[in-house]
Amino acid sequence: MKIDWAALGSVFGVSLVATVALVGLFTLGIVGLGKQEEAAANGGSATLARTGAYACFALCAAAVSYGIYLIVV
Numbered sequence: 001m002k003i004d005w006a007a008l009g010s011v012f013g014v015s016l017v018a019t020v021a022l023v024g025l026f027t028l029g030i031v032g033l034g035k036q037e038e039a040a041a042n043g044g045s046a047t048l049a050r051t052g053a054y055a056c057f058a059l060c061a062a063a064v065s066y067g068i069y070l071i072v073v
Contacts, residue, residue: 022063029056
């Protein structure tokens with residue numbers, strides 16, 4: 001059995017980048033929700049923070065759905 005180390009390294013690299021990007025995007029969503037609560041407590045508008053947080057969560061859901069699609073199909 002011969003292992004293609006270049007392909008294995010490529011898969012590892014792409015998986016690492018995708019994982020870090022997805023976790024970072026989810027973290028931005030959580031930070032956005034935190035800013036929403038902070039803005040509401042200070043009497044400001046929280047619409048932009050809420051919209052950004054929901055967009056981050058939607059992108060996370062889309063990435064996970066695409067990954068499941070790639071596995072199934």
